[in-house]
Amino acid sequence: MSESNSVLHVENITMQFGGVVAVNNLSLDVNKGEIVALIGPNGAGKTTAFNVITGVYEPTNGRVDFCGETMVQNYPKGKMAKEYKGENLGLYKNAIVKSPDKITKLGIARTFQNIRLFSELTVFENVLIAKHMRARQNIFSATFRLNHKEEQRMRREAMELLEIQNMGHLKDDIAGSLPYGIQRRLEIARALATDPKLLLLDEPAAGMNPQETQDLTDFILEIKNHYNLSVFMIEHHMDLVMQISDRIYVLDFGSLIAQGLPEEVSNNPKVIEAYLGVTDDAED
């Protein structure tokens, strides 16, 4: 596993809210072209880990590298320096903070657990907005239409993307009025429109029936190959996870309890305990 192959490298991340350690000393890697899944029971800290990677939260301690470049780094400061309960204190000496929009610009796109589309805008506009950040324009050139070539390019790219995703016929529909499954796919399409290298999916199959889940599985594999992506996802549907993941990390109470290939993880007694609750079974 060479360094240049690593897309996302998360190192000793600890996220502490007040006295609660939501993520404890989490380290993981996503390599080029891999689909990596992060699983764990509810409240294990999976979404918190996502929010740290995408810059929504600043980690209390630890570092996140993206394509070999340090993207986020922090250490306990101020009041937190006294209250800090995690490990590796003093390993990181300086803080690097990037806001979510900068991280998206670097090439990490994400979807949300509870769909966050621009619900009053059309499907086309939803995708078009993702093109905004990379367009060469400023507020004057955009207002007075001096950027019409750039605007045309953005529109063409957005339309192409919608056509590839088979959503071209929906382009003028209001995003908020679409069926749930389509909204999920639109959210992924919108994330793809930011030209990411790494796609983070937060429970993409939540609330889907088996058929929809199967469609989604195929869809994820298809876009991964088509756009040459790495995918890092949180998911509860085990069949989906086992089918497409190259590697799996298991999180419980904020700490990593297992990692490895799907079959290794599914046979790991710790994982079975975390998921099924062995103590409960013993009582029965």
Add this chain to the structure above:
Amino acid sequence: MTKQDKAIEQNMLKPAGLNPKVKYSIAALLLAALLGGIWWMEQTLPASSIIFTVLKKGAIYSLIAVSLNLLNGFTGLFSLGQAGFMLVGAYTYAIFTIPPESRAAVYMYYDGGIIDFALPVPVALILAGCAAGFFAFLIGLPVLRLKSDYLAIATLGFAEIIRAIIQYDKLGPITNASNLLRSFPVFRSTLFPFIVAGLCIAVICLLINSSYGRAFKAIRDDEIAAEAMGINLFVHKEMALVTSAFFAGIGGALLAMFQMMVQARAFTSAMTYEILLIVVIGGIGSITGSIIASFLFIACSEWWLRFLDEVQFIGGMQVPFLRSGFRMVVFSVIIMFVVLFYRKGIMGTKEFSIDGIYRFFRRVFGGKAGKEAAPHE
């Protein structure tokens, strides 16, 4: 006709819409008719007619309401600082356009002030916008980190502070302190505010339909998602605030010209609420709604509902309640009614467009239009 049928018909009519050339010609024709109509009225009606007051003030309020709508309706920033930006614009315009020969009379307590030149009107109007925009930029730096209610309170506070600062005695040589400013160039024709406000609103429309306008709407719909799409929240909010203040500043300058004098005391928070009322009645997120509501509001407050402020007799009986100030009570009832039963205002987030009218007529004369539309499919 069921809902579904309607939706299908609308979809069918979409590709059969007017082609852009026809559309723009109709728009240009309507615009020319509007301006021509105003010109004709000015030729025939006496200059003191109330209709000119309504048209002038309505046009100015349209611009200010649209500028507030850019913030409240399109970017989702609830700001109450509009009166403050108007004040900055009005004062900047007045200070830089009073002719040197009139300054001694205007600044009689301050030895004619310290500025002894006058800028041409168009330059001063743009400068008025820039000054308001500059203040907005400064306020935005700390304030835009706040959200919703806090942002509203902070901008409201700014508007009050700026009003107090302008009345500060030590600034007298520039602002004439609490005395009024007058003698600056004003407009006589109703066409002037129509053209200036029209141009400004056109620019705001262009902005809203541009890539940046889409980014603003994205921020309005969902900040977290907008940020995840690579939109820098702070920069875009700052842009929206500065643009809004720029046009509010020009609106303030126009208002000063309309009133032929300007005094800081008049730019109270009540003025912001008036404009907010217009935006809410017109529909938050609709430009044409704001414009229609502006004219309606001004017509009501200056003309149609004037009688409410005067004692009236019907057949020798005095009508109860009618006295000075009752108009405001009626306005309060109207806003309550709008907020409770008509929450989306006149237009909601829809816009009044030539395509829309065209579709409307086709719907009204459904049978014929249906057959006509068929060949296009």
